[in-house]
Amino acid sequence: MGWIGDTVDSIKSIQIRQLLTQAVSLGMIVTSALIIWKALMCITGSESPVVVVLSGSMEPGFKRGDILFLHMSKDPIRAGEIVVFNVDGREIPIVHRVIKVHEREDTGEVDVLTKGDNNYGDDRLLYAQGQLWLQRHHIMGRAVGFLPYVGWVTIIMTEKPIIKYILIGALGWYKLGRLKSGSRNVQKFQRRSSTPLALQRSKGATSSQKQKSQCRNAKASAPQHWEGTNSSSCSAAALIAQRCSAEKPPFPAETMPQR
Amino acid sequence: MHSFGYRLNALLTFAVTILALMCAMGSLSDNLNTPSPSAEIQIMNINWFQKQPQGNDEVSLTMNISADLQSLFTWNTKQVFIFVAAEYETPKNSLNQVSLWDAIIPAKEHAKFWIHTSNKYRFVDQGNNLRGKKFNLTLHWHVMPKTGKMFADKLVMTGYSLPEEYR
Numbered sequence: 001m002g003w004i005g006d007t008v009d010s011i012k013s014i015q016i017r018q019l020l021t022q023a024v025s026l027g028m029i030v031t032s033a034l035i036i037w038k039a040l041m042c043i044t045g046s047e048s049p050v051v052v053v054l055s056g057s058m059e060p061g062f063k064r065g066d067i068l069f070l071h072m073s074k075d076p077i078r079a080g081e082i083v084v085f086n087v088d089g090r091e092i093p094i095v096h097r098v099i100k101v102h103e104r105e106d107t108g109e110v111d112v113l114t115k116g117d118n119n120y121g122d123d124r125l126l127y128a129q130g131q132l133w134l135q136r137h138h139i140m141g142r143a144v145g146f147l148p149y150v151g152w153v154t155i156i157m158t159e160k161p162i163i164k165y166i167l168i169g170a171l172g173w174y175k176l177g178r179l180k181s182g183s184r185n186v187q188k189f190q191r192r193s194s195t196p197l198a199l200q201r202s203k204g205a206t207s208s209q210k211q212k213s214q215c216r217n218a219k220a221s222a223p224q225h226w227e228g229t230n231s232s233s234c235s236a237a238a239l240i241a242q243r244c245s246a247e248k249p250p251f252p253a254e255t256m257p258q259r
Numbered sequence: 260m261h262s263f264g265y266r267l268n269a270l271l272t273f274a275v276t277i278l279a280l281m282c283a284m285g286s287l288s289d290n291l292n293t294p295s296p297s298a299e300i301q302i303m304n305i306n307w308f309q310k311q312p313q314g315n316d317e318v319s320l321t322m323n324i325s326a327d328l329q330s331l332f333t334w335n336t337k338q339v340f341i342f343v344a345a346e347y348e349t350p351k352n353s354l355n356q357v358s359l360w361d362a363i364i365p366a367k368e369h370a371k372f373w374i375h376t377s378n379k380y381r382f383v384d385q386g387n388n389l390r391g392k393k394f395n396l397t398l399h400w401h402v403m404p405k406t407g408k409m410f411a412d413k414l415v416m417t418g419y420s421l422p423e424e425y426r
Contacts, residue, residue, distance in 0.1 A: 060363065079356035079357075082401075082409075100357050100358055102352045102355050102385045103355075104351065104353070111385070117363065145407060147406055148405070
């Protein structure tokens, strides 16, 4: 029972000030993730700037688990573009390619028809009853960039929540372990503190840069023997931040299964 | 400190950083490629040309498409999606783009091709403006990278026209 006792002791030994420091640094990281997400929304003009492909209707171009970066500009929609659209009465957005465009002379409104590269027929069967064309307001954005495989993280976490909880549990445990050893190994922590602990696995360089700088700030202002704890809280929080952004409601987009 | 967990974390972080860097560099290297594709499309036959019961004109035609798109491929290219669209103006619509045929080119070896085909998707107008209509055929390509930014461009071929009468 030694390790349980140790852990309990380590929990007891956390003082209120240290707890507060941790809570604040955690809050900062969660907030910064939110800020980055919202900023991306502003920059790209799309309500969900990053989507995960859920089905194989765009294969071999996009497979399940790939990530698409969306952009929604004022530019008119043209044939060949890959757009993400919502259909009335369908919850999950669809990623497909535009094959027909009719742009009105007087109003500039567009009628758009889409099709999945891997589907045999066009998407009229997927649209709402009696709907022949998509209009501008159905379209959430067009795909501009592509990153393979990374979306599996969110797919797995959504479909197998148990893995999510195991991960959170493991992080919590890891962190407590760090708390214990933190005060013992101050010198060594200082030596390796130049290596960024809390990097990537999240959405991009900007977020990791931010986390890194937060790690540094926390270190600069905290008492020396807390260095280890701070860096560990950063790495834990980096993953939590990743989860937050991953669980944003509009995140998963679906390309429809092949018919 | 020098525990297994720390080492694993450091290693993983480093590996992911390098991977991200390489992905970014791969995507950026696509900008160094200046493609010079060429294509030619001939309309061999108007198979039929009629007015649908709903009042929209519809055409079926047979095309000869030959193209050399090898220069589009780089080491970061997963596939190239190409399609041929008919583009024309009508009094009601300032732009109509109707995709007639498409294909996916999986590798550079297949990027120089010649095909004789009828239209894969229906060539239907919004209205009945197709008689005697002059239109352009455009060959569009969308380069899908292994990772990174997607590229698209097109070649416009002008001077096609449809018959004056239904047949």
